Amino acid sequence: MSEDEPTGRNRLQGKAANHASGQLFPQRRGQGRGASAPARKSSASAGASGRSVQQHLSQVEKLTREIALLTSYTGDTVYRLRYDTMKYDYISPAVTKLLGFAPEEMKKINFRSLIAETKLVTNGMRIVHSFEELEQVRRKGDVGKWQADYLIRTKDGRKVWVSDISHPWFDETGKVIGSVGSLRDVTDRVEAEAQIREELERIANTDALTGIANRREFFNVLEKELKRIHRTEMDITLLLVDIDNFRKINEIYGQDVGDKVLVDITRIVQACLRETDMQARIGGEEFAVLLPDTSVQGGVWVSERIRERVQKHEFVLGLDQAAVQCTVSIGVSSAVPGQDISASTLFKLADTRLYIAKNSGRNQIAVDEVQHTH
Numbered sequence: 001m002s003e004d005e006p007t008g009r010n011r012l013q014g015k016a017a018n019h020a021s022g023q024l025f026p027q028r029r030g031q032g033r034g035a036s037a038p039a040r041k042s043s044a045s046a047g048a049s050g051r052s053v054q055q056h057l058s059q060v061e062k063l064t065r066e067i068a069l070l071t072s073y074t075g076d077t078v079y080r081l082r083y084d085t086m087k088y089d090y091i092s093p094a095v096t097k098l099l100g101f102a103p104e105e106m107k108k109i110n111f112r113s114l115i116a117e118t119k120l121v122t123n124g125m126r127i128v129h130s131f132e133e134l135e136q137v138r139r140k141g142d143v144g145k146w147q148a149d150y151l152i153r154t155k156d157g158r159k160v161w162v163s164d165i166s167h168p169w170f171d172e173t174g175k176v177i178g179s180v181g182s183l184r185d186v187t188d189r190v191e192a193e194a195q196i197r198e199e200l201e202r203i204a205n206t207d208a209l210t211g212i213a214n215r216r217e218f219f220n221v222l223e224k225e226l227k228r229i230h231r232t233e234m235d236i237t238l239l240l241v242d243i244d245n246f247r248k249i250n251e252i253y254g255q256d257v258g259d260k261v262l263v264d265i266t267r268i269v270q271a272c273l274r275e276t277d278m279q280a281r282i283g284g285e286e287f288a289v290l291l292p293d294t295s296v297q298g299g300v301w302v303s304e305r306i307r308e309r310v311q312k313h314e315f316v317l318g319l320d321q322a323a324v325q326c327t328v329s330i331g332v333s334s335a336v337p338g339q340d341i342s343a344s345t346l347f348k349l350a351d352t353r354l355y356i357a358k359n360s361g362r363n364q365i366a367v368d369e370v371q372h373t374h
Contacts, residue, residue, distance in 0.1 A: 075094060075097075075184070075185075076094060076182040076183065076184050077091060077092050077094040077095040077098050077182060077183040077184070078090075078091070078092040078094070078181075078182050079091040079092065079095075079180070079181060079182070079183065080169060080178060080179075080180045081111065081166075081169075081178050081179050081180075081181075082177060082178040083176070083177060083178050083179075084177070085110070086110045086111055086112055087107060087108065087109065087110060087111070088103075088106050088107050088109075088111070089107075089178065091103050091106045091107065095183070098154075098160070098162070098183060098185055099114070099152065099154045099155060099160075099162075100154045100155030100156050101155050105155075114152045114153050115150045115151070115152055116150075116151045116152065116153055116159055117150070117151035118148060118149075118150055118151075119149040119150070119151065119161070119190065144167065144168070145165070145166075145167055146165075146166065147163065147164065147165045148163075148164045149161055149162070149163050149164075149186065149190065150162050150164060160185055160187045161185070161186050161187040161189075161190040161191075162183050162184065162185060162186065163183070163184045163186040164181060164182075164183055165181050165182055165184075166179040166180060166181020166182070167179065167180055167181065168180075204216070205217035205220075207280070207281040209259055209262060209263065209281070210262060210263055210266040210281050211266075212266055212270070212279050212280055212281055213278060213279070213280035213281075214280060214281060214282070215280065215281075215282040215283070215288075217280060218278070218280035218282055218288050218290070219343055219347075221278055221290060222238070222290060222343040222346070222347070223343050225290060225292055226335060226341070226342070226343055226346070228292075229335060229336070229337050230337055230338070232293065232337075233337040234292070234293040234337070235293070235294060235295045235296070235334055235335065235336050235337070236290070236291065236292055236293070236294065236334065236335050237290075237291040237294045237295065237296055237298060237299030237302075237332065237333070237334040237335075238288065238289070238290060238291070238299075238332070238333050238334070238335075238346055238347065238349075238350045239288065239289040239290075239291070239299060239302065239303055239306075239330055239331070239332055239350065240286065240287070240288055240289075240330065240331040240347075240350040240351055240353075240354040241265075241269065241286070241287040241288070241289060241303075241306060241328050241329075241330050242285060242286045242287075242328060242329050242330075242354055242358065243261070243262075243265060243285040243286075243326055243327075243328055244326065244327045244328060244329055244358070244362040244363060245362070246258065246261070246284070246285035246326075249261060249324065249326070253317060253324065257317050257324070260315065260317070261315050261324065261326060262281075262285065264313065264315055265287070265310060265326070265328070266279070266281070266287070268306065268309050268310055268313060269287060269289065269306055271309070272302060272305045272306050272309065273289065273291075273302070276292055276293070277289065277290060277291050277292070278290040288347075288350075289302070289306075294334075295334065296332060296333075296334035296367060296368075299332045299334060299367070300332055300365060300367055303330040303332055303365045303367075304365060306328065306330065307327070307328055307330060307363065307365060310326055310327060310328045311325075311326075311327050311363065313326070327362060327363035328363070329354060329357040329358045329362050329363060329364050329365075329366075330354065330357060330364075330365045330366070331349075331350040331351060331352065331353030331354025331355070331356070331357055331365075331366050331367075332350060332353060332365065332366065332367035333346050333347075333349035333350035333353065333367075353366035353367060353368075354366065
């Protein structure tokens with residue numbers, strides 16, 4: 001037996017060593033305790049991959065922190081909204097101050113459930129009239145930047161106006177899957193705009209001198225009242241009141257005195273009316289009075305009351321001047337339920353009767369082409 005050939009004792013010792021090392025089979029020549037070359041390569045690759053994932057996660061976390069930092073410096077709420085659920089994929093912490101909900105709460109809420117009113121939606125110069133219409137257009141990808149003003153319920157039950165400005169959010173295929181935008185509290189702006197509109201409308205519908213309705217507003221109300229009488233089955237009466245010889249007052253005493261007479265007569269007429277009645281200045285010295293739920297007989301009674309009070313009133317011009325006396329002539333027309341009559345026709349009837357009253361000596365009331373003399 002050669003020196004290289006292991007003896008039986010040596011073979012047993014080798015097996016014992018292998019067993020002690022946890023190896024059921026002896027290693028081939030050239031193998032050691034370390035992994036094979038492919039195994040070492042695979043292990044190195046896995047380690048590199050793990051480090052890459054960790055680096056990517058670290059970059060995402062860093063980017064998330066930077067986004068949170070940037071959005072914390074603005075009062076606007078930045079978001080990303082998914083259309084399939086109408087829930088937020090991301091929404092910045094500023095939403096808590098805006099609506100009272102924490103970002104995590106908002107992610108669980110369907111945003112549309114908070115909207116009480118859609119006030120304005122625009123796409124450039126194009127107006128979209130409803131939220132549903134806007135969503136259909138946006139899902140098709142036909143909308144770039146868009147803006148909507150919403151009246152939204154907050155967590156504590158208040159309502160605030162919020163401006164929503166956003167752009168489409170596309171997936172990898174170019175399909176619109178949501179929107180990315182910002183929310184801003186515009187309650188003060190919306191309320192200020194409403195006040196301005198109301199004031200402009202008031203100015204447009206009011207006579208500047210007397211403060212009562214003007215011709216435009218009078219005819220708007222008259223049209224509505226003529227439609228209403230078909231539901232209420234109540235008459236409506238129209239009076240046209242004209243100041244007699246008003247041009248002479250202006251010529252003798254001047255326009256300032258003439259204006260004072262107009263204001264005083266406005267007050268006299270108004271004192272003869274109910275809260276539901278309407279008075280308007282429709283021309284220089286001509287006034288119209290609308291008496292809802294009033295028959296022609298009731299209209300004549302109100303006309304007589306106005307005529308008497310104007311006749312008895314002393315229009316004081318100033319401390320060193322004598323008072324001026326004025327009279328008015330009045331034309332009366334009326335409409336009853338079921339009667340097919342327009343606002344212009346009813347007005348023309350009263351105007352015709354006013355002409356009769358003035359040409360019958362003035363200080364008169366005319367109704368049904370018959371003048372009432374005094």
